[in-house]
Amino acid sequence: MLRSSIFVAGAIVAALVVLVSGAAAGPAAPPAFPVTITTAAGKVTIQKRPVRIISLSPTATESLFAIGAGPQVVAVDDQSDYPKNAPRTTLSGFTPNVEAIAAYRPDLVVASYDPKGLVSALGRLGIPVVLHGAASTFKGAYQQLRQLGMVTGHEPGAKRVIAGMKEKIGEIVKTSRSRANGLSVYHEVSPDFYSASTKSFVGKVYAALGLENIADAADSAGTGFPQLSAEYIVSASPDLIVLADTVCCGQKPSTVASRPGWDRISAVRTGSIVRIHDSIASRWGPRLVSFFRAMSSALARL
């Protein structure tokens, strides 16, 4: 009887200790591994917190560092130029070499493409791969961030980043929407007039701001990236031109203004030509906020 009551008391104390320590550790508690997430490529299970991560996706690199998983990243691909302290290597996400990737002994690989059976090849070596293809909606981008948080043990960090993004973007949208009302935009992917319609991820930025996207009329195929005809752009006379080809193709407001017939375009006449770094405009990571900021200051100048 006495023995059993001591046992009960001991059990209660033990339970309390566990409870208190758990409460004190709060969000920093070691997250429960194994973790299983579902991506477009199927279910991926991560057995324990990865410490040798390779990112073959520039977007994922930005996200991993933003949520605090940077110290666990051992190598990133040749296109991952942000943040600057990411361990950039010659690994390629477009033409990946499985042996070169495996040589880093990664315990997690994050990629945005699966060329030539990369995922299954790494799977045979027992290396889990999180395949996060280009998001086409903000929701999809947030979902990827959250999943990266879960698989790296930084779910709270990911949640913080997502909340911060949503808050800042929400503010910008609130102040800019009235200014953008009724204005049209032409987003330039390359100087041969490839553009981005609302079907694309960047297009969602313009849609969120309430801008009318002139590429939508040309995207009957729904690819998100139609090639517009010069005649149409001049005739549509967009109020804003966003250049996402300043780095790749050396485009700037003066080269745009010197194109034949473009001096008639409203944006050229008012000087409303926004330069956005190619990589910000082509990724779907945390720097989405910078894109919104650039658009908001351009709209404020109009």
Added chain:
Amino acid sequence: MNATAAKVVSPAAAVRPRGIAPVWAAAAVAFLLGSIVIGVAVGPIDLGFGGIATSLAERLRIPGISSSLSATEESILWEIRMPRIVLAALVGGMLSLAGATYQGVFRNPLVDPYLLGVAAGAGLGATLAIAYLPDGLRGQQALPAAAFVGGAVAVFLTYSVGRSANRGRDTTTLVLAGVTVASFFTALQTFVQQQNADTLQQVYTWILGSIPSSGWSDVVLVLPYVAVATVVILVYRRVVDVLSLGDDEAASLGVDVRRVRLTLVVAATVGTAAAVAVCGLIGFVGIIVPHAIRMLAGVGYRALLPLSVIVGAGFLVLADVIARTALAPAEIPLGIVTAFFGAPFFALVLRTSRGSA
């Protein structure tokens, strides 16, 4: 197809070198004029036939008529649509003339203007420019120059390799040298492209081929090369008939085979390189236009070469109309259009001319 085509090209089989029959000359000119009228009238933006007519009348200083187009529409017509039509005509004429010339000089019906490696070389030059030139130099100014130089270097290499093997007598050696150089340059080009994945898209669209909406500047850039090349080839058009008989026969007729062949190849290459430099790789024109003319009109090179210029110009103007209007306001790469509409057309020509050719 080989048998039919070879028969048509083979030494003056049923064909006697003669001048252009007036009816075919008239048909060709009518085709070109018709293409240009359609090209001017049709576009992603509907300018209206009346508006275009009044604008044209005003430009021609016909008294009492002033353009009914708005300033923007004037810009679209004269700064975007017109130069694009002229450029398409220049490039189409040049590519089919170069194709016909190569087919005669090399006595091979399957030869196209890209035979001697000009396309692969230009591709490498353009890719290098896109990948490695600093921001300020890249793009519209440097790309055509780099492509032109690349194309010229490739053809020069082809000629050197071909000559060192066989003193330039045997055209087969030259063709093989062209295939070799082209493969080598294509390998280099693909490698550079893979190493610079960030500029992949730009290289890719260049290789697909299109008539750019870059205004009159590209017309001015291409015109001198195309004009000189066309004049030189047309001056020698009778000699191509003689060359197509075979080197020995041509030599016995008093033709300096090596010198004439070099002149013709250089002219065709320079013109092609200029076209490729501005418009990228537009396939099919250089092969189907000369063959279609040959099968329909049954003429020798003396008539074929000038007809190729006119019909090739019209063909590419029409193809470009489809490229810029079929999915308007989106564009379709021109290379796809030339093959998609060119192939069935050519099949039709093959069918209908089976008996006569």
